[in-house]
Amino acid sequence: MKIVDARVIVCSPGRNFVTLKLTTEDGLHGLGDATLNGRELAVAAYLTEHVVPLLIGRDARRIEDTWQYLYKGAYWRRGPVTMTAIAAVDTALWDILGKAADLPVYRLLGGASREAVLVYGHANGKDLEDTVRAVGTYAAMGYKAIRAQSGIPGIASTYGVGKGSMSYEPAERGLPPESVWSTEPYLDFVPSLFTRLRQEHGPELHLLHDVHHRLTPIEAGRPGRAPEPHRLFRMEDPVPAELQEGFRLIRRHTTTPIAVGEVFNSIHDCQQLIQEQLIDYVRSTVVHAGGITHLRKIAHLAELFHVRTGCHGATDLSPVCMAAALHFDLSIHNFGIQEYMPHNDETLRVFPHHYRFADGYMHPGEAPGLGVEIDEGLAARYPYQRAYLPVNRKEDGTMHSW
Ligand code: EZ4
Numbered sequence: 001m002k003i004v005d006a007r008v009i010v011c012s013p014g015r016n017f018v019t020l021k022l023t024t025e026d027g028l029h030g031l032g033d034a035t036l037n038g039r040e041l042a043v044a045a046y047l048t049e050h051v052v053p054l055l056i057g058r059d060a061r062r063i064e065d066t067w068q069y070l071y072k073g074a075y076w077r078r079g080p081v082t083m084t085a086i087a088a089v090d091t092a093l094w095d096i097l098g099k100a101a102d103l104p105v106y107r108l109l110g111g112a113s114r115e116a117v118l119v120y121g122h123a124n125g126k127d128l129e130d131t132v133r134a135v136g137t138y139a140a141m142g143y144k145a146i147r148a149q150s151g152i153p154g155i156a157s158t159y160g161v162g163k164g165s166m167s168y169e170p171a172e173r174g175l176p177p178e179s180v181w182s183t184e185p186y187l188d189f190v191p192s193l194f195t196r197l198r199q200e201h202g203p204e205l206h207l208l209h210d211v212h213h214r215l216t217p218i219e220a221g222r223p224g225r226a227p228e229p230h231r232l233f234r235m236e237d238p239v240p241a242e243l244q245e246g247f248r249l250i251r252r253h254t255t256t257p258i259a260v261g262e263v264f265n266s267i268h269d270c271q272q273l274i275q276e277q278l279i280d281y282v283r284s285t286v287v288h289a290g291g292i293t294h295l296r297k298i299a300h301l302a303e304l305f306h307v308r309t310g311c312h313g314a315t316d317l318s319p320v321c322m323a324a325a326l327h328f329d330l331s332i333h334n335f336g337i338q339e340y341m342p343h344n345d346e347t348l349r350v351f352p353h354h355y356r357f358a359d360g361y362m363h364p365g366e367a368p369g370l371g372v373e374i375d376e377g378l379a380a381r382y383p384y385q386r387a388y389l390p391v392n393r394k395e396d397g398t399m400h401s402w
């Protein structure tokens, strides 16, 4: 089953997506997401210039060997651009294998370990009461788990707080916007948010919160410890994770479960965090961490150490990644939770899909392969538009983590 064609499709139905489409001599095709928010064209060029020529003529069924060939064969290992490109190839090959076997990908991965995948939605408000209302809106839609992000008194704009009610778009078109960050008002504010949410919405909902890598380990102890009586499902990205031992310090100060890893691209980024049980959820997802093949290895390592998965699922991961993540989530034993931020209507039209949401859970559907396609004619009507994630500075102008 030789690969005879490999094409990179860049489109921007409201935001940029890079999609790899592989076709075999049998006429089967498979899709892989290759979107790296704000650096999309680097992955597109990596694929077109350096990977596509290596794929033509290869046996599409040799998924593991192709992964190792692209990873080890390049000499230059790891890194977000490389690993996103490898992920796209890997995902497309699983899609093809599913279609060849006439089975949904989750069955190739060992079958369903659960009936459906618990997802969390994004409740965002401009202030505390607005956020309390937004959580209520999500609960009314059936969500069992909700991430709450709020504007903070004393900080002009807060990343991750949406402009619309259902989702926020992480990137903005044009050059990067800048926002100002101040840790102290944030630390003062966060405990009141969860006290108020429990008061209003009771004890049952799973409540999540994303710190977006903005604190130091000792600072992160406070928004971890203060809401402990309110049982946060988890605190996400309390600190940047390059320094893995930093998490030991967080562990000494709070029992709030910790999630990290949406920017990780390989098992080596989380090996120590997992083996020392310094985190509870690993957030790496298919598109940025080497595809289904590599993400399974991360999950299997995590399983040994009581760490569960919690795949990133913001709108900059295309419906192709969302479908792949759901097949992965359904199949692995130590699944924890899946982030879900619904795409806009244009995106959903460009990527017809079988996955569905009902009552707080998602399912990838039973279509062979991933169950997602791309309407290339429609995609061509939305050309690439430069866009970046915002950058974040402290009040004195010093660059901060975003
Ligand atoms: O910043 O998807 O949990 N979700 C997030 C996202 C990420 C973007 C990065 O491209 O933190 O908003």
Ligand code: CO
Pocket: 210, 212, 236, 237, 262
């Ligand atoms: Co996040």
